[in-house]
Amino acid sequence: MSLNRRAILTGSAAALAAPAFLRSASQAEAQTVVPPMDQAPAFYRYKVGDITVTAINDGYGERPLEGFIRNADLADVKKAAEAAFFPKDKVRISFTTLVFQTGGKTVLIDTGNGDSGAPTTGQWMRNFKAAGFDPAKVDTVIISHFHGDHINGVRLKDGTAVFPNAELLVGGTEWDFWMDDTKMNAAPDAMKGAFQNVRRVFSPVAKDVKKYNAGQEVAKGITAVPTYGHTPGHMSFAIASGNDKLMVMSDVTNHPALFVTNPDWSAVFDMDADAARATRRKVLDMLAADKMQVAFYHAPFPATGFIVKDGNRFALVPVQWS
Amino acid sequence: MSLNRRAILTGSAAALAAPAFLRSASQAEAQTVVPPMDQAPAFYRYKVGDITVTAINDGYGERPLEGFIRNADLADVKKAAEAAFFPKDKVRISFTTLVFQTGGKTVLIDTGNGDSGAPTTGQWMRNFKAAGFDPAKVDTVIISHFHGDHINGVRLKDGTAVFPNAELLVGGTEWDFWMDDTKMNAAPDAMKGAFQNVRRVFSPVAKDVKKYNAGQEVAKGITAVPTYGHTPGHMSFAIASGNDKLMVMSDVTNHPALFVTNPDWSAVFDMDADAARATRRKVLDMLAADKMQVAFYHAPFPATGFIVKDGNRFALVPVQWS
Numbered sequence: 001m002s003l004n005r006r007a008i009l010t011g012s013a014a015a016l017a018a019p020a021f022l023r024s025a026s027q028a029e030a031q032t033v034v035p036p037m038d039q040a041p042a043f044y045r046y047k048v049g050d051i052t053v054t055a056i057n058d059g060y061g062e063r064p065l066e067g068f069i070r071n072a073d074l075a076d077v078k079k080a081a082e083a084a085f086f087p088k089d090k091v092r093i094s095f096t097t098l099v100f101q102t103g104g105k106t107v108l109i110d111t112g113n114g115d116s117g118a119p120t121t122g123q124w125m126r127n128f129k130a131a132g133f134d135p136a137k138v139d140t141v142i143i144s145h146f147h148g149d150h151i152n153g154v155r156l157k158d159g160t161a162v163f164p165n166a167e168l169l170v171g172g173t174e175w176d177f178w179m180d181d182t183k184m185n186a187a188p189d190a191m192k193g194a195f196q197n198v199r200r201v202f203s204p205v206a207k208d209v210k211k212y213n214a215g216q217e218v219a220k221g222i223t224a225v226p227t228y229g230h231t232p233g234h235m236s237f238a239i240a241s242g243n244d245k246l247m248v249m250s251d252v253t254n255h256p257a258l259f260v261t262n263p264d265w266s267a268v269f270d271m272d273a274d275a276a277r278a279t280r281r282k283v284l285d286m287l288a289a290d291k292m293q294v295a296f297y298h299a300p301f302p303a304t305g306f307i308v309k310d311g312n313r314f315a316l317v318p319v320q321w322s
Numbered sequence: 323m324s325l326n327r328r329a330i331l332t333g334s335a336a337a338l339a340a341p342a343f344l345r346s347a348s349q350a351e352a353q354t355v356v357p358p359m360d361q362a363p364a365f366y367r368y369k370v371g372d373i374t375v376t377a378i379n380d381g382y383g384e385r386p387l388e389g390f391i392r393n394a395d396l397a398d399v400k401k402a403a404e405a406a407f408f409p410k411d412k413v414r415i416s417f418t419t420l421v422f423q424t425g426g427k428t429v430l431i432d433t434g435n436g437d438s439g440a441p442t443t444g445q446w447m448r449n450f451k452a453a454g455f456d457p458a459k460v461d462t463v464i465i466s467h468f469h470g471d472h473i474n475g476v477r478l479k480d481g482t483a484v485f486p487n488a489e490l491l492v493g494g495t496e497w498d499f500w501m502d503d504t505k506m507n508a509a510p511d512a513m514k515g516a517f518q519n520v521r522r523v524f525s526p527v528a529k530d531v532k533k534y535n536a537g538q539e540v541a542k543g544i545t546a547v548p549t550y551g552h553t554p555g556h557m558s559f560a561i562a563s564g565n566d567k568l569m570v571m572s573d574v575t576n577h578p579a580l581f582v583t584n585p586d587w588s589a590v591f592d593m594d595a596d597a598a599r600a601t602r603r604k605v606l607d608m609l610a611a612d613k614m615q616v617a618f619y620h621a622p623f624p625a626t627g628f629i630v631k632d633g634n635r636f637a638l639v640p641v642q643w644s
Binding site for chain 2: 038039040041042044045057060083085086094130131132300301302305306308317318319320321322
């Protein structure tokens with residue numbers, strides 16, 4: 001038989017007679033292992049100089065493509081989604097936080113959805129423990145910005161503090177915006193829940209949080225980089241150790257197949273779309289020019305790779321898993 | 323501080339004064355978890371209709387780029403490698419086999435390097451067991467072709483049969499070529515080792531192996547597709563269940579960043595370069611036209627995605643890990 005496309009695709013090749021031995025019960029007593037449909041724990045380790053980085057996945061959420069991007073025709077969005085082999089008419093947004101072992105400390109940037117997310121999330125703690133970590137032994141939790149998918153892992157719905165021994169570092173600009181009751185009261189109703197959620201998570205420890213500012217080294221080798229726009233005080237982080245560098249981009253882009261390829265598109269989550277767009281182009285240009293490794297929050301796991309420029313657009317080249 | 327590229331890249335931003343709290347021993351008694359630099363087990367499950375597919379990684383081998391491709395200028399090869407962010411002047415070739423749970427049986431296609439590969443290989447059994455499988459309970463082992471990285475997992479160097487209760491299915495054309503002593507004796511010295519290795523692996527069970535032919539359904543939903551060229555009897559496999567399909571491409575291409583993007587390049591492993599090239603274009607064209615999911619043996623883990631056509635070249639869009 002030659003390589004016959006029609007036969008393969010219709011499955012009719014399978015209708016060709018199978019040899020008798022394939023139909024015999026030659027392994028009658030063999031007990032077939034049928035494990036549950038469990039996936040391997042979703043953590044991924046890599047090094048940046050002396051720093052050990054562990055990406056920890058918290059599952060994903062799905063949104064309809066319609067209504068997701070403010071300034072693009074749905075037809076164009078669908079075309080981009082199809083080119084990336086998305087599920088039909090949906091975008092699957094995954095959540096990947098980072099753990100750093102640096103300077104003898106265990107340091108997190110962001111925390112996932114805790115028990116407050118969609119049923120397809122909430123896998124963070126399982127993956128974190130599978131990677132060998134203990135939430136009671138986390139020294140420092142750094143928050144990039146105050147959207148629920150980044151902060152809800154700090155506190156369960158019943159009020160439990162998930163990292164009881166960690167210092168909590170929050171951006172000063174972000175804190176001042178969200179904790180301002182005048183801003184909350186002036187916000188549209190659709191945004192009031194986000195303000196209330198920030199209070200749910202942080203109010204019990206408001207006097208203990210440590211505020212950091214743009215340009216500060218918030219942990220050994222981890223420097224806060226202001227990338228305002230997505231939220232008023234949104235931060236990225238430059239990781240440096242020896243000759244190695246990594247840019248933790250936080251939410252400078254949402255899913256790369258949409259927003260790295262189309263950096264001018266604005267997801268509904270961008271609070272200041274124009275500022276977010278300007279920041280996105282600036283950061284992507286820099287990463288491409290310097291061939292600097294980048295970690296995303298919302299890229300498919302393990303959510304790290306390199307940015308290349310392609311005319312007026314960009315592309316993500318994922319790392320080779322090893 | 324504004325987003326300052328020079329400061330970030332040189333690390334001098336880190337030299338800005340850190341706030342005092344970051345320098346204090348505020349977590350003096352916190353015991354930092356420092357797990358070994360272990361990676362998560364490298365298995366990845368997905369469904370093709372009713373069939374559960376589990377990709378099992380066996381590590382990787384490295385080769386210098388120089389001498390790897392017969393018919394391309396080294397400068398062009400280096401350019402392709404750089405575009406894919408390879409390690410400098412090397413290609414890292416990973417090995418990913420597949421396990422199918424189909425028709426109540428546990429079926430393997432190919433077996434990895436066993437204990438015969440480079441020190442960066444030999445991880446197959448650990449990952450296989452982590453995925454919940456037991457080598458004694460494998461029903462069927464299907465071999466795509468007889469290169470060592472596909473067959474050495476069948477038998478350890480000390481002679482141990484790794485899958486003692488499995489039937490072993492080998493392609494008839496492939497068997498007849500490699501087991502022909504006349505061909506071995508006529509082969510160049512550099513190839514004699516490969517002939518001898520085939521005998522090491524298969525001779526003890528020569529009378530028990532089952533030969534399959536192109537077009538046969540070798541297990542429920544798994545049909546052998548002849549893709550000759552890489553070796554004389556090289557086989558791929560069309561997987562079909564319900565409306566889902568997957569093409570297990572075996573070694574129709576080596577690393578996709580080199581050979582999907584440059585389908586006319588010939589790796590030194592292709593035994594009939596012209597036939598391999600013609601097969602490669604035919605298979606990639608079909609996969610792109612039909613948007614059919616594909617599994618590679620030598621793509622970065624989890625080694626599955628979709629092929630898109632790009633002029634006279636192709637590209638691999640990896641699946642979104644979920």
